[in-house]
Amino acid sequence: MSTPTRIMHLVAGRPWEGRAERTSEVFNPATGEVTGVLDLASADLVGEVVTTAKKAWVTWADTSLAKRSQVLFAFRQLLDAQKESIAALITAEHGKVLADALGEVTRGLEVAEFACGIPHLLKGGFSENASTNVDVYSMRQSLGVVAVISPFNFPAMVPMWFIPVAIACGNAVVLKPSEKDPSAAIAIAELWTEAGLPDGVMNVVNGDKEAVDALLAHPDVKSVSFVGSTPIAQYVYETGTAHGKRVQALGGAKNHMLVLPDADLDLAADAAVNAGFGSAGERCMAISAVVAVEPIADELVQKIVDRMGKLRTGDGTKGCDMGPLVTGAHRDKVSGYVDAGLEEGATLVVDGRNGDFDGGDNGFFLGSTLFDHVTKDMSIYRDEIFGPVLSTVRVTSYDAGLELINANPYGNGVAIFTNDGGAARRFQHQVEVGMVGINVPIPVPVSYYSFGGWKNSLFGDTHAHGMEGVHFFTRGKVVTSRWLDPSHGGINLGFPQNT
Template identity: 65%
Template structure:
């Protein structure tokens, strides 16, 4: 037994040594750092480890922060025109080479190539917004507030900022933050998810190719050790985060206690209310696309359809019909939905089907054990539809973060609105109706930060800001849009008086108010 175990261990070590390791990116170069801890990076469609990722120590994070701090002195003094030119160059490179990035996303996250392309397109919108940085970071000027006295404001960068991004959008979420931070004159340390880290490195190298000076954009990988090192580092001025609600709360409280600005976007349980007058074909299409796109692993996925009783049977039938045409499998094979990110997450999500049955719900479509177009060892779970879900069930309450769509039946608008407003989450919601009055009332009364009217995933365009309410956002700073530029700059007000030689060098205005 001992001999066999040793042989197996040696074989495993040999296999590991043949796999590439994703290293940190510090000062414009690949850096291994001092830590020898690593984590596996899977291909979810195969169920196998394809590479490893280096986990940063506290000293490794400190090196990245100090490198960013050193680069800040010259980067903040780089002209607006030059910073803008670099962002334009980055935009062109990203647009031209997006298929490369999409392939990385599909390989490490598992989402189909179409979803990967969509993720990049939404990130590209924010890059284009960052190119418009001069209009968002300019100050204001008030002349002659008192005789001979002017008051004006300027917006200046913070310094070193940290970004902690999730596994579900390894390109888009970093792109929500770092282009605006860098265009505004800050330097960045990004800690991407250790589950799919390669996109961050690819983006950092592309920024270098676009002309960004070394040290302005750095990437460190790792787990809680790296996260806490960023949250506690005295040089890091701000933290941007997207992830689950418990972690968002931890990030917000820890970073705030360490004197930092914080953007902390948390979890969601997004509801879609379907009224009797809605176009049921449109609503069914929306529910399927919003519920199962990217395998449901997105914070703006529709998790709950609130169907008014009079149309619930017809709506469920239409959703079920559309689900029958979905193909689950390897994202490179033209399928509609890929695997989940890890085996553990797949098993956790699949477990909610049993919970639904125990709680008296009807499992209309069971995604377990479906036929897939891919390797049998992949982390598969097909689209799942559960009807008549009680709001007391964990299937309703929990953020499942997978391809499980729940239907809760309601007697009308008032009950549906009450259920949404009683939720602890307030990220996104939607109403499907042809009644303009009902839609207007809904947008006014619902306690959710992003609202869709006959639009299932109401993610704002880049020149508006993204963020929810309640336990979906900690603090007040949303991401990108005007909020993004406000977050990554600080306003300085200047009151100025110059002596006027035409009056003998005597200022006539202060302290008089004329």
């Protein structure tokens, strides 16, 4: 067994080499081995890092858009070159298979590409002669120091939803990644320094609730971006706003997939397995409830079972389809939901608790699991399980399925599978969910649209990335001006350049 690596904070572009009063362990979920010892930040250290970021922000905010975009382009190139190694870090600490980890990095890369267009994205408006000899124009300016608190399930992609846009808009960032799998986020943060970002604009503090509370309370932190479970998202939103901060807190989900009788059931079964068991179900956009409109439930369930029988669960580096869960405690929690589903009367069609896993004996494995005849009063339907447990709910009609979905307290993502364009159009209008897929099981928007749900899946008014992200990380200003006729002098025949 190798000696665990010390995992440090990243402050002003350099690893923090002070002595940590508290630490936590980082595991390889496929083996159960402790691979890292993580420094946990105190409230005092968080304050020091925020002070460092604030000093760096003053200069960065005054840096021209031309120079900012040059840094963004350089970062994008570096991340693209390092995406395989960063994906390997994700697999080593989170457990998802390498192909899935690489896909995560690639989706994060798309947000960096979007942010490269920041000169265009920050263009204001101009009205000449709004009043006689009076012009009116608008601009957007940076906030200052912004905090990003990211979850374990997407250690690279979720930070990338926020950080490129925040930096491009002229802010300084303090990232608090998940203490379960921080190394990918730290590696990405190091690339910003290599890309030419001034020291102190990008910082990483590792920690737990103490670090989170310190960021939420610090007066120089102007905004907080958070992704995680709904109870914590609500806490972050309420605490952050109570301290006068702008907060976007993306919470949990219970995503449904409504399958109409006219749907292509082979396509629907493929989608249910892909969206239900990818990343071992540890996705806020995972499908966890298949809502089958009768009379197709029996046939659809059998097709899902056939596909589940071909899945191989094990070490994410060994070409498996599904990896382990992130920790032993989380694996046991998800397994407890399987027990609860049986006790509550659901039909356990496929039991993943005692499968044949291709990984270490102490790995945190749970195979793909399928329930049928699930009802809305069961805990496996009510709660966000965040694991490879798929529930089938049978309904008698489209209207009954829509009513079930709209009654759910979550509103993150939803999908409908049908060959009826009229039904799909009706559904996209009537469903009370923020992100909708039509024959698409995981409707995560592309980077130039914005990500975010409704109801208990989002606290705050602004979604992630896209133009909503640009607006979140900037403040608007409108100028009304009137001038006497100016005079200009000087001769310069050179072609004008941006600097």
